[in-house]
Amino acid sequence: MGAINSRMPWGRGGRHAPEQPGAGxxxxxxxxxxxxxxxxxxxxxxxxxxxxxxxxxxxxxxxxxxxxxxxxxxxxxxxxxxxxxxxxxxxxxxxxxxxxxxxxxxxxxxxxxxxxxxxxxxxxxxxxxxxxxxxxxxxxxxxxxxxxxxxxxxxxxxxxxxxxxxxxxxxxxxxxxxxxxxxxxxxxxxxxxxxxxxxxxxxxxYGLPNIRTICFQWLLDNLMTHHCEKLLLRQVSPDIMKELIASSELLVIEVEMDVYTMLKKWVYLQLQPEWRGPRRALLTDANLWFARCRRESGGTPFLETQEGRAFVPVFQHLRLADFICDLPSERIINQDGLIPAAWLTPVYKDQWLALVQAEQSMGIGPTDIHVPNFPGYSMRCGHHLPKEVRCSWRWASLSIGWDLVVCYANRRIIFKRSAKNKPHGLGVSLLWQRKVAFRLCVVSLDTTGRATFRKSTEYQVLSPGRDEELEVVNLENQDVVFPIYVACNFLYVPREGCGPE
Missing domain, CATH: 3.30.710.10 (Potassium Channel Kv1.1; Chain A)
Structure with missing residues (x-):
């Protein structure tokens, strides 16, 4: 690193030997x-x-x-x-x-x-x-x-x-x-x-806003990816966690349900700071602890108990609509009993209406993007690529009118809407073209969690036909070091006022 000349306030020394002050x-x-x-x-x-x-x-x-x-x-x-x-x-x-x-x-x-x-x-x-x-x-x-x-x-x-x-x-x-x-x-x-x-x-x-910004971005990148999970979750306060959960730039690995899982571990460590078990036992022990709390409270949802109320502002920023569409995730939510039914009921209604509209209307999704509103409502997905190999994956929660396959090959990330071997979504969803708004980001982190590479797309509308491929990111001639993380925000909003076909 190059030299920096500076008139700095000066240095460091050993301990002193006190003497009485003298004259002159x-x-x-x-x-x-x-x-x-x-x-x-x-x-x-x-x-x-x-x-x-x-x-x-x-x-x-x-x-x-x-x-x-x-x-x-x-x-x-x-x-x-x-x-x-x-x-x-x-x-x-x-x-x-x-x-x-x-x-x-x-x-x-x-x-x-x-x-x-x-x-x-x-x-x-x-x-x-x-x-x-x-x-x-x-x-x-x-x-x-x-x-x-x-x-x-x-x-x-x-x-x-x-x-x-x-x-x-x-x-x-x-x-x-x-x-x-x-x-x-x-x-x-x-x-x-x-x-x-x-x-x-x-x-x-102490008035260092640039350091605050750097630390917050580090937490967005590492909260759900860093191997020092226990250390981080113990240190993050509710106020910071609320900001992180609300951010569309939180690097989510796999789907939104993983944010909920991380929050369970965070709450457990906040309330049980003396816990010292192995990392692999953290979620199991947290689930057992929440189950015991539910029994002792007579079935009261955790967020309505005296201990749980302090965490309500954080959980209110969960994007519930993005993981209740997945049946295994919905079962976990009900089994845990952390979230009050009053929170979930309107979400179920809204998602049901969205699903019916997607299946029985001519709506194909957004034709333009109002960027200020996009981050707060987008679904966050992510994937970890440990090394440079050809691979593909699906984000299962994209189930309303979509069966999106993501491919990585030859330093390119490609979106493909597949009509074959369709385990997710509804059968009639491929009868017409769909549109979805998205933004994709590729991040490479070093061993300390510092981002050594970051490339993001602009917010844009994706509209592939059946089996059509779209190159989203090209990393050729880019200084990318593996492993990398692929993070994406999606938003599907049917056009309002569309009647049935």
Whole structure:
């Protein structure tokens, strides 16, 4: 990765050795810095410097990769850091917080807005030799405060991902804008199953909207595909889950029923956070737990119980119409007893009328697409292609007037409406042409869940005849690394006012 030159708020050091503040500390600190700057000027005249900025990686055992190491334009020697920060020589102010003491120098502290304001004007602290800091943010700890204060005395900063949130919180309190920016860069590079939720919450709290967007997209891509399922489902809050379930960009594997299955596991882990079984036993244990809750509540649907009401806003975003058309899915819904009958009854009615209209009218589907309304009502489907092989599959829930076969061959994805070997849908549905609106996306994710490739079609109307094929995506000459995920949104809406044939 190329070098980046930056005037970053500075670096990281070891623990300090507290001493009492002394008089004349500003002069000592200023002299030490001036002496070092003269040495640096001589070095630059003699030859090019080797301390240009850039990214450096560090392996951190037991966790994700470390953050970046970046050089400042201004250089301060390690001896200044050791003598003035760690040893407190010539200190003119003592900072006390979180049970720790730092003997520091106002000339260095004034580099950040918090202390610059404190030591200027008519503030009481401007003439005090000892400052007691109150920490209003629980994310700030003594280690992070030590790192951030020490950064004012150093020429580089190292931010490990496991500390980035606490350093971000501290930099926000002390008004170190460039350090806040660098924390955002570290977070962007190190989003993973271990960090995504804490980064998302921190981005909201500390004004990093781009990091929030990156984390949300990561969750859309990985919530139903990542192998760290238990870890993710424990961390995702109801507010975030509601947004994810409502999004048309959620990467659904197979069909909408899988979203419901994932939510059952999520609710179980939210209410039973101590569960530590193997991943393959999660759904079984969740089903047993819900069955016990139903017996103990006398058959009351889970979402109407005291425990279940907190999850109602999330389940309200399920697209029930897209999985009650499948008989096995409908049986599971009734057997689980999570969803109230009052939610399901109008959905059954609407789907029955849609089916009758599809079978007994001249309606062939939409002739145009109103994109703003498409995402909220589309059916989400997906498929996992682990390697580069020719294959085909069906999304079984496309049963109203459709028998769609999806084929992958020679780096092309093809839709085909088959009239043969038709296990899904109704027999008369092929008597006339049908139309469906759709959007298809192909995504490749690396081992951390980061999207290394993404290609999407525009929203469009599909209208193939019997056994007709339509090439939807061509991946030739594309830098695609397998495995890949194929995600699609479908919407079939019969034309209103159509009478029977």
């Amino acid at each position: 500390g500003v002069e000592v600190a200023g002299a030490a810095v001036a002496e070092y700057d003269e040495v640096e000027e001589e070095r630059e005249e003699a030859g090019p410097s080797t301390s240009q900025g850039g990214f450096k990686r560090k392996t951190d055992s037991g966790g994700p990769p470390a953050g970046r190491l970046q050089k400042r334009a201004r250089r301060i020697s390690g001896s200044v850091y050791e003598k003035l920060f760690l040893m407190g020589e010539g200190s003119d102010v003592q900072i006390r917080a979180l049970g720790e003491v730092w003997n520091l120098h106002k000339v260095f502290l004034c580099q950040c807005g918090y202390f610059a304001s404190m030591f200027s004007g008519a503030w009481r602290e401007a003439t005090m030799n000892t400052i007691d800091l109150q920490m209003p943010d629980e994310n700030i700890d003594s280690e992070a405060l030590h790192e951030v204060l020490g950064s004012l005395y150093q020429s580089s900063v190292l931010i490990p991902p496991r500390h980035v949130v606490s350093i971000l919180a501290t930099a926000s309190m002390l008004q170190l804008d460039e350090l806040i920016q660098q924390c955002g860069e570290v977070m962007e590079e190190t989003v993973s199953a271990y960090t995504v939720c804490s980064y998302y919450y921190s981005a909201e709290s």
